Amino acid sequence: MKFLSSLFAFTACGFLAAPVFAAEQAPEPSGCAAKRQDITTQIENAKAAGNTEQQAGLQKALSELNANCNDVDLVKQQEQKVLDAKREVSRRQADLNKAMSKGDPEKIDKRKDKLAESRKELQDEQEKLEKVQPDEDDE
Structure with a gap:
């Protein structure tokens, strides 16, 4: 019985730690992808704040970025x-x-x-x- 509880605890720790290891391995975006991610985050923040003018400006910036960024x-x-x-x-x-x-x-x-x-x-x-x-x- 003690073996099963130890096995359960070890397995649970493994499942809980898996997202942490996955997050460490994800590379940071660079270049246009980083700019795209930054603008997208700003759009989400503008939506949350209810700032439609800022959101529209950021949408335009994102469109231009998608069209022109190399x-x-x-x-x-x-x-x-x-x-x-x-x-x-x-x-x-x-x-x-x-x-x-x-x-x-x-x-x-x-x-x-x-x-x-x-x-x-x-x-x-x-x-x-x-x-x-x-x-x-x-x-």
């Missing part, structure tokens, strides 16, 4: 944004170096702040690029 183009656009952000960081670093050579503490602080801001923007763009790039497992 993962390859999306990745290229984001790669360009990353490249632009890298150029901005380089430019800001040069501005800081120039201010440091002149020795003006006020300008140095200002340039440091601008450089930090540009680095943050670069980091944000790189994270966005990671999200839109298709997983290598999908190929």
